[in-house]
Amino acid sequence: MPAHAADATGPGPLACDVLVVGGGINGAGIARDLAGRGWRVLLAEADDFAAHTSSSSTKLIHGGLRYLEYYEFSLVRKALQEREVLLKSAPHIMWPLRFVMPHDPSMRPAWLIRLGIFLYDHLAKREVLPGSRGVDLTTHATGAPLKPEFTRGFVYSDGWVDDARLVVLNAIDARAKGATLLTRTRVTRAERRERTWHATLQAEDGGERQVTARALVNAAGPWAEAFLRGVALPARGEALATKSLRLVKGSHIVVPRCFAHDHAYIFQNPDKRIIFAIPYERDFTLIGTTDVELHGDPRGARISESETAYLCEQASRYFRRPVRTADVVWSYAGVRPLLEDDAGDPSAVTRDYLLETNTAGGQGAPLLSVWGGKITTFRKLAEDAADDIGRMLGEHRPAWTHGAFLPGGELSGWIGTAQKPDTDFERLVHAVGARHPWLPTVLVRRLSRAYGARIGELIGTAQSLADLGAEIAPGLYEAELNFLRQTEWACTGDDVLWRRSKLGLHYTPAERARVGAWMDRAATEHPVTPTFVDQTTEMKDTPCS
Known part of the structure; x- marks a missing residue:
C-alpha cells in the first residue's frame, strides 16, 4: 500500500485526510487530484461508479454553443479551454467531432449563428480542433440525410467522450496514487467535530465501518443537498445546506443509424432549444436531450413517453426519413444537479459550478460542497476543489492534472x-x-x-x-x-x-x-475482495462478494 494511502488496517476508525462522498465524474476527479497531491483520500460511492448522471450525459466535450445566448461567456470560455486538455489526456475515450447545424431561416438568423460560431472559435486557443465554416448542404455529404429545404449550414468542432469510462479512468488514477475507493458503500452518517469528521460507512451487505477525516467533500451530485440536510450533522447547530439544487432531467433515445457519415448534427427547435443527433456505437444514432424539471427521487428518473415523442418529432423536422418511436432501441435519462438561480426555463439554468467551502467560522473540520457543473469542466472543478481543500487545511500543494494523461492515454x-x-x-x-x-x-x-x-x-x-x-x-x-x-x-x-x-x-x-x-x-x-464486516477488518477497493 502506498505510504500516503488511507490507513486501512488495525482496530478503531479508518483515518484519512479527505473523505469524498460520491463516485460520479466530480467525485472521482476530485479524489484523483487530491491523491496526486499526496493527501490520504477515501471515496465512498453508494452504487457503481457513474451509475447515474455521469453515465447519462450527451457524451460531449464541448463549450456549449447555445450558452452564448444566455451570455454565459465565462462558462463557455472555461469549457472551451478544457476541450483540448481533455482530448490530449485520453485519446482512446475522447476524440474530435465535427457538428453540422442546418440553417432554418424561421429560427435564429444566419448572421447571429455566424457571430456565435465566430465567438466559439475564438474564445479559447485551439491546437487540435479545426475552425468553423459554412457548408452547402446541396452538395456536402451531410446534406443527403436532410430534407431538401435545408440548403445551407454551418460546421464547427467539439469533442466526444465515453462518459462512464472517463469516471472509471479517474478512479483508476486515484487508486494508483494511493486513494482508497469503495463502491456500493453508502455514507449513512457524517458528524462534524472541531478537527475531524466522524462518518459511518455501510457496505451493500450491511457491514459498517467508522471513518475519521480531516475534511469532507460532498460530491453527491443530485443528492448533494439531501446529503447536507439528512446525513451530515453540524457540530453546533449551524446550517450546512445553504444552497438549493434544481434537478433537471435530460433524456436521450438511441435509434438505428440515421446517416452513414461521421459528422454529428445540432438541430434548432421551434421552442428555441436544440437537440443533437450523433453517430453512436457504430450502428446507431444518439438523439438528445430534453430539459424537464424533476421532482422526486433522482434514482427513479426515466424517459417519459412525451419526451420520446418530442425527440422523435424534432429530429424528424430535419431528417428525410422520419424518426419514429418504434425505432427506439434504447433510451436513458440523466438528472443534472443544477444550482438554483431562479431561471424560469430549465434550459436557461446555469451549467457552471460553484464550490462552497465551510469551516464553521474556523471552528469546525472543513467541508466542501460541489454544486452544479458539467462533464467538460470536471478537471478544472477538481483542481479548484483540491486548491480549496488545501487552503482550508493550511497545506498548499501544487496542481498537477493539466497536461497529465489519464490511464491508457499515454500511447x-x-x-x-x-x-x-x-x-x-x-x-x-x-x-x-x-x-x-x-x-x-x-x-x-x-x-x-x-x-x-x-x-x-x-x-x-x-x-x-x-x-x-x-x-x-x-x-x-x-x-x-x-x-x-x-x-x-x-x-x-x-x-x-x-x-x-x-x-x-x-x-x-x-x-x-x-x-x-x-x-x-x-x-x-471468486470474490475479488471481501466486504468489511467489523471494526478490525481491512478495507479495500472493489467490495464485490
Whole structure:
C-alpha cells in the first residue's frame, strides 16, 4: 500500500485526510487530484461508479454553443479551454467531432449563428480542433440525410467522450496514487467535530465501518443537498445546506443509424432549444436531450413517453426519413444537479459550478460542497476543489492534472511520439493489430477504444483467442471480464454492459443474461475482495462478494 494511502488496517476508525462522498465524474476527479497531491483520500460511492448522471450525459466535450445566448461567456470560455486538455489526456475515450447545424431561416438568423460560431472559435486557443465554416448542404455529404429545404449550414468542432469510462479512468488514477475507493458503500452518517469528521460507512451487505477525516467533500451530485440536510450533522447547530439544487432531467433515445457519415448534427427547435443527433456505437444514432424539471427521487428518473415523442418529432423536422418511436432501441435519462438561480426555463439554468467551502467560522473540520457543473469542466472543478481543500487545511500543494494523461492515454509505448489525438488513436489500432495479428480487427478497435495503452495488461501473454478464455457473448471473453472485475470495480452484468462498455446495445437479451450470470457466478466463486464486516477488518477497493 502506498505510504500516503488511507490507513486501512488495525482496530478503531479508518483515518484519512479527505473523505469524498460520491463516485460520479466530480467525485472521482476530485479524489484523483487530491491523491496526486499526496493527501490520504477515501471515496465512498453508494452504487457503481457513474451509475447515474455521469453515465447519462450527451457524451460531449464541448463549450456549449447555445450558452452564448444566455451570455454565459465565462462558462463557455472555461469549457472551451478544457476541450483540448481533455482530448490530449485520453485519446482512446475522447476524440474530435465535427457538428453540422442546418440553417432554418424561421429560427435564429444566419448572421447571429455566424457571430456565435465566430465567438466559439475564438474564445479559447485551439491546437487540435479545426475552425468553423459554412457548408452547402446541396452538395456536402451531410446534406443527403436532410430534407431538401435545408440548403445551407454551418460546421464547427467539439469533442466526444465515453462518459462512464472517463469516471472509471479517474478512479483508476486515484487508486494508483494511493486513494482508497469503495463502491456500493453508502455514507449513512457524517458528524462534524472541531478537527475531524466522524462518518459511518455501510457496505451493500450491511457491514459498517467508522471513518475519521480531516475534511469532507460532498460530491453527491443530485443528492448533494439531501446529503447536507439528512446525513451530515453540524457540530453546533449551524446550517450546512445553504444552497438549493434544481434537478433537471435530460433524456436521450438511441435509434438505428440515421446517416452513414461521421459528422454529428445540432438541430434548432421551434421552442428555441436544440437537440443533437450523433453517430453512436457504430450502428446507431444518439438523439438528445430534453430539459424537464424533476421532482422526486433522482434514482427513479426515466424517459417519459412525451419526451420520446418530442425527440422523435424534432429530429424528424430535419431528417428525410422520419424518426419514429418504434425505432427506439434504447433510451436513458440523466438528472443534472443544477444550482438554483431562479431561471424560469430549465434550459436557461446555469451549467457552471460553484464550490462552497465551510469551516464553521474556523471552528469546525472543513467541508466542501460541489454544486452544479458539467462533464467538460470536471478537471478544472477538481483542481479548484483540491486548491480549496488545501487552503482550508493550511497545506498548499501544487496542481498537477493539466497536461497529465489519464490511464491508457499515454500511447507512446505503442506508437512513439504523439502527434494528434485522433490520428494517434488510429496508430494505436494499427500497432495493436500488428503485435497481435490473431485478434479480429473489430475486437482490436473495441479494446483499443476501451483501454488505450492498458490493452497490453488485458491481453497479457495470450497468443490466441483461446488464451482469452471462454467467449461469454460475441467478442467478450473471460479475460476481459476478469480484467474489469479486478481493475475496474465491475461487479454485475450491468456494470459491464452499460457502463464499462455499451455492449448491451449490441447483444440480444439472452446474450446479456449470459454476461450477468457469469458475473454473478464469478462474484460467488471468486470474490475479488471481501466486504468489511467489523471494526478490525481491512478495507479495500472493489467490495464485490
